Amino acid sequence: MTELNLFDLNKPADLFKIIHEVYVDYIKTPTEKDFLILALGLTHLREWIAEGDWEGIKCKKQSKLPLTDGEKFFEEIYHLDEFKVIQGLCNKGKHFITTPTGWTPNTSQEIGLRAGIGKAGDGLDQKYFLIDGKDSRDYFIKLIGKYNQWFSKHGL
Numbered sequence: 303m304t305e306l307n308l309f310d311l312n313k314p315a316d317l318f319k320i321i322h323e324v325y326v327d328y329i330k331t332p333t334e335k336d337f338l339i340l341a342l343g344l345t346h347l348r349e350w351i352a353e354g355d356w357e358g359i360k361c362k363k364q365s366k367l368p369l370t371d372g373e374k375f376f377e378e379i380y381h382l383d384e385f386k387v388i389q390g391l392c393n394k395g396k397h398f399i400t401t402p403t404g405w406t407p408n409t410s411q412e413i414g415l416r417a418g419i420g421k422a423g424d425g426l427d428q429k430y431f432l433i434d435g436k437d438s439r440d441y442f443i444k445l446i447g448k449y450n451q452w453f454s455k456h457g458l
Contacts, residue, residue, distance in 0.1 A: 345392040352376035
């Protein structure tokens with residue numbers, strides 16, 4: 303595996319550790335900063351794992367070359383609905399996309415414990431960042447779980 307040599311960020315597990323730390327804070331006190339870090343990180347972590355991008359994988363497949371486990375994971379996680387939603391929001395934030403081309407998730411905020419959204423441990427003054435009316439934590443935890451499976455199998 304290639305070392306990135308970006309301070310202490312040298313391998314995919316290093317980025318995953320940061321994502322996990324940010325998520326732990328986000329559970330209790332979501333902020334726009336943490337939302338953006340999670341959306342960007344969870345979207346691009348698959349490229350760190352694959353050590354490449356969609357174009358490179360596409361070329362390998364067209365040339366009938368075998369994909370690495372990381373490249374297979376790159377494609378696998380893409381098929382999760384939660385990934386597509388977070389990727390859409392990542393791209394919206396990263397590229398400052400203001401005019402939707404096709405489906406774009408709607409975001410909103412709620413403050414105060416809400417039935418149907420609240421989870422064990424939420425405070426009465428809990429802040430919720432919603433994506434199409436669903437708690438953003440539900441999207442993030444699904445992706446964190448998928449990445450956790452990867453790292454459990456391939457070494458964290």
